[in-house]
Amino acid sequence: MNQSPEQVVQAQLDAFNAHDVDALCRIYADDACQYQHPATLLARGTAAIRERFANRFAQSQPRARLLRRTVLGDTVIDHEYVFSGTTRVELMGLYEVKDGRIANASFVFGPTVQVRTATFDDLPAMEALIARSGIALSKGFYTDEQAAAVTRHVFGVDTQLLKDGTYFVIERDGTLLACGGWSKRATLFGADRMKADADPLLDPATQPGRIRAFFVDPSVPRQGLGTMLIGHCEAEAAQAGFTALEMAATMPGVPLYRSVGYQSVEEFEIDLPGSVKVPLARMRKAIA
Missing domain, CATH: 3.10.450.50 (Nuclear Transport Factor 2; Chain: A,)
Known part of the structure; x- marks a missing residue:
């Protein structure tokens, strides 16, 4: 038959x-x-x-x-x-x-x-995308006040990742659609303006690497770009010897990360100017 x-x-x-x-x-x-x-x-x-x-x-x-x-x-x-x-x-x-x-x-x-390694020349386009994404994709997860505060004070590019070659962009016909990366350093989240001076290297044998600063342009949501970027970062981190990855996920990102195998370890809040509290989730995944 x-x-x-x-x-x-x-x-x-x-x-x-x-x-x-x-x-x-x-x-x-x-x-x-x-x-x-x-x-x-x-x-x-x-x-x-x-x-x-x-x-x-x-x-x-x-x-x-x-x-x-x-x-x-x-x-x-x-x-x-x-x-x-x-x-x-x-x-x-x-x-x-x-x-x-x-x-x-x-x-x-x-x-x-295509995924490619981000450069300092990409900074203006990445920061503009992050600002758009931070506001638009927070709807339904954060209040307008929370979305504005976290976008202004937390979201952005950590330029150490550009120096390390672990931050990437996805582009189509020269247009940037998404950005995100992984890190071999201790900082868990936040752009340059949030960081302390020290950002020591992690030990891949005993510590998880970081997933950092994932943003998708709000004009192209739910098209698999985040999943594609996560897969690329996981492969790169595994090649560098890491066996697990950890992140501080915003609430809008939690469904995506859960869908690709990350599990919530804890939820916590960060205090931002204006007495604004923003919830985040620490998430983790074994990659080897």
Whole structure:
């Protein structure tokens, strides 16, 4: 009994994420074609499709995350993000299924977003993004007074992270969409204006690294940018020898951090000018 079109396309997605070229070739029909929409031929037949997938997997270790799927008879339309190294591409795949195999696939490639190390040249754009994000994304979590106070007195870039090369931006076509980083130093939160002079290095063998200063532009919320940035920071911190990460999360950030495995250790308040109290959550995750 043949699988349904949806099952066939799901099997294709699973094989892609497993980098299983043989399984992918079994899922595609012997005379299948792949196109870049509307009519640019990418591959025709098993040999060409095999070569295309093999080359792709040799270049990187891509993984696809399904956002939405629509099934229209024998046609399945997948909306996905495809992650590869420090980049993410938005993809729309249209799959025509016949006799339990993919007969034709047509792809629409959307914009590419990329993670890169932040520099001092990025400071004006990052500070502007942080100011926008701090106010807009605090709604429903903090009062207007709390949002204004924490944005003014706490949020901002810790330039030591720029010197250490552990602060990053996500950009698309030169436009900054998000920023955030990790730290091998003791400071848990706050921009330069909040810091004491001493910021000693942590011992990766006995102390958790820090997740620091994550902000997403309010024009692009809930598009996976925070998750992408956290994954990059975790990989970098693990490579530096850390086995756990810790942060002081604002209330707007708690749902995101919980969704990627961070657990609340304690909740506490900070006192800001104007007798404003702002709650934060200390959160932690083992990464090795």
